[in-house]
Amino acid sequence: MGAILEVKGVKKSFGGVEAIKDISLEVQKGSVTGLIGPNGSGKTTLFNVIAGFYKPDAGQVVFDGQRIDGLNPNEIYNLGLARTFQNPRLFPSMTTLENLMLSPKGQKGESLLKAPLKRLWVDEELKHASEVQELMSKIEIGDLYKTTVADLSGGDTKMVETSKGILGGAKLILLDEPTAGVQYVSGRSVFEHVNMLRKEYNLTFLVIEHRIDLLFDFTDYVYVLDMGEVLSKGKPQEVSKNPEVIKAYMGGA
Amino acid sequence: MVDVVSFLSSWLTLFGIYAILALCLDMEVGYTGMANTGLVSFFGIGSFVAGYISLTVFLSFFGYSYPIYSLDAVIAIGKISGSNPFLSIGVFLMSLVVAFVVSGTVGYLVSYPTLRVGPAFLGITILSFGEMLRIFMKHFTPTGGSYGLLGIPGPFGWVSEPSVKAVLFLALTLAILATVYLYFQTLSNSPYGRMLRSIREDEVASLCMGKPVPRIKAQLLFVGSGISGIAGSLLAFYQGSVSPDMFTTAVTFEVWSMVILGGRGNNRGALVGAAIISLLGWSSSALNFYLPGLVVDPNYIRWMLMGAVIVIILLYQPKGLVPEKPVQTKAWSLFETKEEKGILRKAETAVKRAFSWLAGRSYK
Numbered sequence: 210m211g212a213i214l215e216v217k218g219v220k221k222s223f224g225g226v227e228a229i230k231d232i233s234l235e236v237q238k239g240s241v242t243g244l245i246g247p248n249g250s251g252k253t254t255l256f257n258v259i260a261g262f263y264k265p266d267a268g269q270v271v272f273d274g275q276r277i278d279g280l281n282p283n284e285i286y287n288l289g290l291a292r293t294f295q296n297p298r299l300f301p302s303m304t305t306l307e308n309l310m311l312s313p314k315g316q317k318g319e320s321l322l323k324a325p326l327k328r329l330w331v332d333e334e335l336k337h338a339s340e341v342q343e344l345m346s347k348i349e350i351g352d353l354y355k356t357t358v359a360d361l362s363g364g365d366t367k368m369v370e371t372s373k374g375i376l377g378g379a380k381l382i383l384l385d386e387p388t389a390g391v392q393y394v395s396g397r398s399v400f401e402h403v404n405m406l407r408k409e410y411n412l413t414f415l416v417i418e419h420r421i422d423l424l425f426d427f428t429d430y431v432y433v434l435d436m437g438e439v440l441s442k443g444k445p446q447e448v449s450k451n452p453e454v455i456k457a458y459m460g461g462a
Numbered sequence: 463m464v465d466v467v468s469f470l471s472s473w474l475t476l477f478g479i480y481a482i483l484a485l486c487l488d489m490e491v492g493y494t495g496m497a498n499t500g501l502v503s504f505f506g507i508g509s510f511v512a513g514y515i516s517l518t519v520f521l522s523f524f525g526y527s528y529p530i531y532s533l534d535a536v537i538a539i540g541k542i543s544g545s546n547p548f549l550s551i552g553v554f555l556m557s558l559v560v561a562f563v564v565s566g567t568v569g570y571l572v573s574y575p576t577l578r579v580g581p582a583f584l585g586i587t588i589l590s591f592g593e594m595l596r597i598f599m600k601h602f603t604p605t606g607g608s609y610g611l612l613g614i615p616g617p618f619g620w621v622s623e624p625s626v627k628a629v630l631f632l633a634l635t636l637a638i639l640a641t642v643y644l645y646f647q648t649l650s651n652s653p654y655g656r657m658l659r660s661i662r663e664d665e666v667a668s669l670c671m672g673k674p675v676p677r678i679k680a681q682l683l684f685v686g687s688g689i690s691g692i693a694g695s696l697l698a699f700y701q702g703s704v705s706p707d708m709f710t711t712a713v714t715f716e717v718w719s720m721v722i723l724g725g726r727g728n729n730r731g732a733l734v735g736a737a738i739i740s741l742l743g744w745s746s747s748a749l750n751f752y753l754p755g756l757v758v759d760p761n762y763i764r765w766m767l768m769g770a771v772i773v774i775i776l777l778y779q780p781k782g783l784v785p786e787k788p789v790q791t792k793a794w795s796l797f798e799t800k801e802e803k804g805i806l807r808k809a810e811t812a813v814k815r816a817f818s819w820l821a822g823r824s825y826k
Contacts, residue, residue: 260670286672298670300663303656304788306797310653311660314672318653321681325648334653338793354797355788377672 219268230437246434291374312376478635481736492726495662500588504687506709508694512557531606543615554617569687610705725782
């Protein structure tokens with residue numbers, strides 16, 4: 210074990226609004242780490258900083274021993290750090306299969322010069338397709354390959370989004386509220402799949418989640434953010450007893 | 463009486479040229495979602511490059527030193543244009559290559575600042591770039607100012623029979639169109655095409671999946687503009703003359719209406735749209751010629767018709783006459799079970815689809 214992601218003293222403000230005042234956190238390799246906090250506490254901004262959408266005003270982001278703050282989102286993805294969005298951002302009018310086939314990185318057929326010559330990329334394409342097929346049957350969406358993503362259910366959409374990171378060879382996946390917009394009962398199955406995928410592919414997850422019951426059962430460590438700062442950290446059971454957390458998060462005890 | 467051969471050859475040649483443009487625009491707008499509103503400038507650059515090169519090469523080859531836009535040059539070209547078949551074809555091929563490179567490079571350079579400011583700005587910047595270029599060319603003497611270039615020697619200047627010449631040029635245009643079509647068709651069915659569609663669907667998500675979006679857009683503007691330049695040089699050789707006022711913004715929107723009519727994100731649709739709109743254009747100018755003295759100039763009705771076509775299509779068939787289908791790349795074959803591949807199964811699906819279409823529902 211060791212930290213796969215380290216955020217050191219990151220600050221980010223938009224105009225006069227300090228979205229992130231000062232956040233430092235570590236994500237251990239192979240863990241599922243939770244990130245909770247009330248609205249406006251800087252969770253999604255932090256995700257955007259890690260994934261390369263914003264440059265931090267100060268501080269460093271270190272992924273797998275390499276500084277990644279200041280890189281472009283596509284470069285960060287290619288290093289093995291994938292993210293999902295709170296409102297899933299897939300390619301709605303394309304089929305599930307096409308969506309997933311986009312994930313493997315460095316595809317030969319994606320170069321303008323090689324694309325017209327089919328024999329240069331067709332073997333690689335079939336190899337990726339069989340990987341996709343295997344993964345789709347693991348997360349139980351194998352028969353949905355020709356459904357357009359716009360027609361998938363909420364839970365399936367979240368799973369497709371997570372799978373994309375896996376197919377891209379990600380080591381760490383940032384999940385932004387994987388159970389938002391998913392019915393109460395399916396929320397658990399989303400996390401069960403996350404847990405299964407973690408073991409199967411040696412993944413690490415950093416998850417923004419509001420459902421305390423799921424955090425209790427599935428996360429190893431939790432950071433609580435409030436007003437752009439880390440309010441508390443620890444095992445979920447310990448954190449939930451912290452009176453400060455209860456005050457900030459549940460609006461007073 | 464309308465001469466069938468000359469009707470077909472003139473319509474099909476214009477169709478060929480516009481279809482190449484429509485394919486390029488469809489690649490940019492339909493597949494990638496880049497609103498290229500300045501297509502005409504690359505088309506125009508291509509035709510001026512072709513005109514300039516062929517006139518300069520011919521005049522210097524035969525030892526004349528007139529400026530290319532002068533009347534003397536036009537007369538001299540008239541004497542020499544048919545004398546050397548190898549020179550004619552060689553100059554033609556060279557012009558196509560240079561037109562591709564020059565238009566493509568300009569497209570690439572235009573993309574550089576514009577792609578960094580968002581899609582709406584891309585539209586307005588390229589639109590105004592096209593207009594500025596046209597006005598500049600009107601006052602730029604080395605290419606003849608507002609008169610443009612006249613007497614451009616075509617690749618078949620050495621053929622004496624005009625109808626044979628027209629048919630030969632038509633064959634050449636259609637051959638180039640077929641090549642462009644096949645190229646774009648393979649491109650759109652490859653992982654590259656899949657990536658382009660992902661950019662159209664959601665640029666940010668595509669970036670998050672490691673696709674270098676700005677670079678791909680610039681690449682595509684290079685290829686698309688370059689091929690538009692080839693279409694432009696075909697127009698220059700077909701008409702034998704080019705002037706800046708041929709390349710108004712209206713041409714861009716004519717090509718846009720082809721793509722809207724045919725169906726975006728779909729190469730076949732671009733061809734259908736180009737066929738219909740170019741027929742409309744041809745027949746309005748033919749009407750003007752065969753039925754002179756009409757109260758209203760048919761050319762004006764043509765623009766109204768085109769507007770009506772766009773409105774009707776967007777209301778009743780927003781995906782165009784040939785809607786985009788999910789692309790079945792090679793990966794698909796792994797998933798389809800044997801049953802689904804069977805001919806009976808296919809027939810069954812087709813019948814079901816027909817019924818649900820009749821019932822007004824979409825088949826899934």
